[in-house]
Amino acid sequence: MDNPDLIQLARAQFGLNIGFHILFPALTIALAWFLVYFRIRYAKSGEAAWLATYKLWVKIFALTFAMGVVTGITMSFQFGTNWPGFMNHVGNIAGPLLAFEVLTAFFLEATFLGVMLFGMNRVPAWVHIGATLLVAIGTLFSAFWILALNSWMHTPAGQVMADGVLIAGDWLQVIFNPSFPYRITHMLLASGLTASFVVAGLSAWRLLHAKADVSALRTLRTGVLVAAVIAPLQIFVGDQHGLNTLEHQPAKVAAMEALWNTERGAPLVLFAVPNEATQHNDYAIEVPRLASLILTHDLDGEVKGLSTFAPDTPPVAPVFFAFRLMLALGMAMLALAWISVWVLRKNAAPPRCLLWSLAGFTFSGWVATLAGWLVTEIGRQPWLVTGILRTAQAVGRVRDAQLGASLTGYVLVYALMLGAYMVVITHLAGKGVLPAKADSA
Amino acid sequence: MNLDLPLIFAALMGVAVLAYVVLDGYDLGVGMLMPAADAREQELMVAAIGPFWDANETWLVLGVGILLVAFPQAHGVVLGALYLPVAAMLIGLMLRGVAFEFRVKAEGWHRELWNWLFYVGSFLASFSQGLMLGRYITGFDSGFGYLLYALVVGASLCGGYVLLGATWLIYKTEGTLQKKAAAWTRWGLLWVALGVAAVSVATPLVSHTVQMKWFDFPRTLSLMLLPMATLVAWIWVWRSAGRLARGVAGAAHWTPFAGAVAIFVFAFLGLAYSLFPYVVIDRLTFWQAAAHPSSLKVVLVGALIVLPFIVAYTVFSYYVFRGKARAGLYE
Numbered sequence: 001m002d003n004p005d006l007i008q009l010a011r012a013q014f015g016l017n018i019g020f021h022i023l024f025p026a027l028t029i030a031l032a033w034f035l036v037y038f039r040i041r042y043a044k045s046g047e048a049a050w051l052a053t054y055k056l057w058v059k060i061f062a063l064t065f066a067m068g069v070v071t072g073i074t075m076s077f078q079f080g081t082n083w084p085g086f087m088n089h090v091g092n093i094a095g096p097l098l099a100f101e102v103l104t105a106f107f108l109e110a111t112f113l114g115v116m117l118f119g120m121n122r123v124p125a126w127v128h129i130g131a132t133l134l135v136a137i138g139t140l141f142s143a144f145w146i147l148a149l150n151s152w153m154h155t156p157a158g159q160v161m162a163d164g165v166l167i168a169g170d171w172l173q174v175i176f177n178p179s180f181p182y183r184i185t186h187m188l189l190a191s192g193l194t195a196s197f198v199v200a201g202l203s204a205w206r207l208l209h210a211k212a213d214v215s216a217l218r219t220l221r222t223g224v225l226v227a228a229v230i231a232p233l234q235i236f237v238g239d240q241h242g243l244n245t246l247e248h249q250p251a252k253v254a255a256m257e258a259l260w261n262t263e264r265g266a267p268l269v270l271f272a273v274p275n276e277a278t279q280h281n282d283y284a285i286e287v288p289r290l291a292s293l294i295l296t297h298d299l300d301g302e303v304k305g306l307s308t309f310a311p312d313t314p315p316v317a318p319v320f321f322a323f324r325l326m327l328a329l330g331m332a333m334l335a336l337a338w339i340s341v342w343v344l345r346k347n348a349a350p351p352r353c354l355l356w357s358l359a360g361f362t363f364s365g366w367v368a369t370l371a372g373w374l375v376t377e378i379g380r381q382p383w384l385v386t387g388i389l390r391t392a393q394a395v396g397r398v399r400d401a402q403l404g405a406s407l408t409g410y411v412l413v414y415a416l417m418l419g420a421y422m423v424v425i426t427h428l429a430g431k432g433v434l435p436a437k438a439d440s441a
Numbered sequence: 442m443n444l445d446l447p448l449i450f451a452a453l454m455g456v457a458v459l460a461y462v463v464l465d466g467y468d469l470g471v472g473m474l475m476p477a478a479d480a481r482e483q484e485l486m487v488a489a490i491g492p493f494w495d496a497n498e499t500w501l502v503l504g505v506g507i508l509l510v511a512f513p514q515a516h517g518v519v520l521g522a523l524y525l526p527v528a529a530m531l532i533g534l535m536l537r538g539v540a541f542e543f544r545v546k547a548e549g550w551h552r553e554l555w556n557w558l559f560y561v562g563s564f565l566a567s568f569s570q571g572l573m574l575g576r577y578i579t580g581f582d583s584g585f586g587y588l589l590y591a592l593v594v595g596a597s598l599c600g601g602y603v604l605l606g607a608t609w610l611i612y613k614t615e616g617t618l619q620k621k622a623a624a625w626t627r628w629g630l631l632w633v634a635l636g637v638a639a640v641s642v643a644t645p646l647v648s649h650t651v652q653m654k655w656f657d658f659p660r661t662l663s664l665m666l667l668p669m670a671t672l673v674a675w676i677w678v679w680r681s682a683g684r685l686a687r688g689v690a691g692a693a694h695w696t697p698f699a700g701a702v703a704i705f706v707f708a709f710l711g712l713a714y715s716l717f718p719y720v721v722i723d724r725l726t727f728w729q730a731a732a733h734p735s736s737l738k739v740v741l742v743g744a745l746i747v748l749p750f751i752v753a754y755t756v757f758s759y760y761v762f763r764g765k766a767r768a769g770l771y772e
Contacts, residue, residue: 084517
């Protein structure tokens with residue numbers, strides 16, 4: 001398939017779908033554990049306030065989960081409609097990993113979600129706590145399998161050729177491929193940050209409306225505390241993930257740093273406008289030798305530039321900018337979380353400027369996650385599976401009019417869903433959990 | 442021991458698709474019946490499917506997942522050819538899936554909007570699935586006759602889902618709503634009868650392969666057992682729904698749903714017989730499209746370990762939510 005427009009359109013559609021989908025699991029994976037915590041606090045204390053807190057967040061969770069499910073179903077079809085070449089070439093490896101996600105995670109989550117949402121008065125407390133826990137475990141299983149597949153696409157291992165097709169020689173190597181431990185930790189921590197900022201942000205939003213709401217103050221504290229612990233961990237793991245990428249996908253790192261030529265003592269580019277035409281950075285602000293120091297732990301270390309890998313290099317500007325956006329947000333989230341914990345020590349009442357900041361950062365985790373996802377996925381181009389399958393080899397033979405029409409449909413539906421989602425959860429959170437009778441089903 | 446892995450996976454995929462059609466069929470059917478009910482009844486109807494719909498839809502992911510995993514060659518062909526109806530179905534499923542959650546939280550005209558989207562989404566998903574089936578049976582041939590055929594299958598599947606939905610409501614509700622559901626059941630039955638008759642006559646006409654399979658004496662005689670059994674199930678549902686509509690004491694509430702499921706099982710068997718051994722009719726058999734045995738084996742082992750758990754907790758969930766549905770689901 002050599003129609004570049006069609007490839008771009010197919011990528012735009014799949015990228016839109018997967019980028020939209022990733023928002024919801026990124027929140028539910030960790031939010032499920034907040035629910036387990038709220039549910040156990042209620043079971044132990046019997047306090048109506050904890051029950052109301054649990055019920056509020058279960059509603060937000062259910063909404064988020066439903067968004068994840070319906071966009072996930074869409075993805076399972078788009079593998080076939082948009083990327084038939086993907087399954088034809090690497091289906092013997094990708095297929096089983098996806099199958100295990102469905103078998104071990106999707107049914108578990110979906111079934112116990114029903115018990116969790118509607119079964120509180122029908123089953124004993126321990127069964128209900130168990131159902132909540134199983135939903136949380138289901139989301140972890142799901143993350144495990146999908147990140148095993150995604151990591152394998154970045155750093156394939158364990159595959160062999162047999163009878164003219166690619167199959168798994170060693171499933172343990174396929175699953176625990178070189179980037180998997182870093183990628184799954186990075187993703188789970190990203191989910192933790194996303195969820196804790198949503199919990200803190202929506203609680204802050206509530207406190208701006210009703211500053212005496214003790215439940216909201218409690219969840220605010222929970223949120224910022226979790227964020228304050230996870231943020232530095234995430235920065236550490238992210239750095240390790242970067243070194244792993246340098247080892248296995250050096251072209252991606254070169255694009256992240258906008259380093260066009262191999263250099264000893266390479267500078268760290270703080271800001272620039274990468275120019276593909278001239279293979280040069282315009283308006284660059286650089287710190288001499290710092291990139292070499294960070295990446296090789298040596299001021300004169302050699303860092304490979306993009307020209308070394310030509311022509312198989314990713315587009316530089318989107319990777320470069322998305323990487324900086326992710327880093328900046330990560331630092332800002334760390335700072336805000338630590339400041340919040342400091343300000344809120346000894347049960348101090350939160351000042352309004354802090355509440356506004358946290359409310360403003362409610363969805364910061366989403367932006368950072370999307371930026372990180374763009375870095376890693378665009379950074380892998382032109383490969384779909386590094387060294388094995390090019391994106392252009394996998395695209396389907398759908399007529400561009402069909403692609404265009406369905407893309408328009410998806411965009412409209414997603415815009416409607418996302419708009420409604422944000423309105424509803426801020427509305428729910430703004431209304432708060434007390435008095436509980438105001439919550440009508 | 443040498444297992445015929447493609448055959449096993451064809452059977453597994455069949456079970457997943459049948460489970461999906463029956464399970465999500467009833468909740469899609471309830472969605473399509475929403476406009477026929479008043480606001481209070483709508484709450485009960487949603488409560489009757491609320492705890493189940495998500496798991497029901499997972500069978501679709503399993504079905505398409507097996508197609509993807511076990512028959513990768515067919516996966517691309519089928520989904521590529523069905524590109525637009527698949528997109529329409531997905532948009533329908535998305536709208537109704539989130540409408541479940543949004544309608545509960547919305548107020549005033551917002552709530553009406555999500556009710557409407559719930560209905561439209563259910564209908565769009567059902568009709569698209571019928572279209573997909575129609576296009577699939579005819580091997581994606583183009584032409585007016587084939588399009589007409591697909592439209593008839595689409596309409597028939599909607600009728601079938603309405604039948605499943607109405608009989609599910611008989612099982613899960615009581616009083617006036619149950620009486621209404623009994624009346625809807627009979628409409629659904631008429632719709633299904635027309636649809637099944639039209640499709641049964643048309644299918645041998647549009648597909649030579651199917652024609653050869655059914656009109657081959659003396660095998661035809663034993664094959665006639667299938668339509669006979671369908672007719673018996675149809676009459677059974679008609680009569681038991683009638684008893685409920687008249688308010689006959691002691692009429693069982695589960696029989697109409699069981700009968701409707703039986704109709705779907707018979708129709709499915711007929712279809713499976715028509716298509717076998719093709720995964721894409723006249724083009725690809727299950728064996729030609731199958732993935733490498735090594736990956737089939739690993740999935741089979743996993744499935745055999747996990748499926749008993751899935752069945753067990755599905756049974757557990759239906760046990761927890763046994764009995765009649767109550768409104769006020771979230772409290």
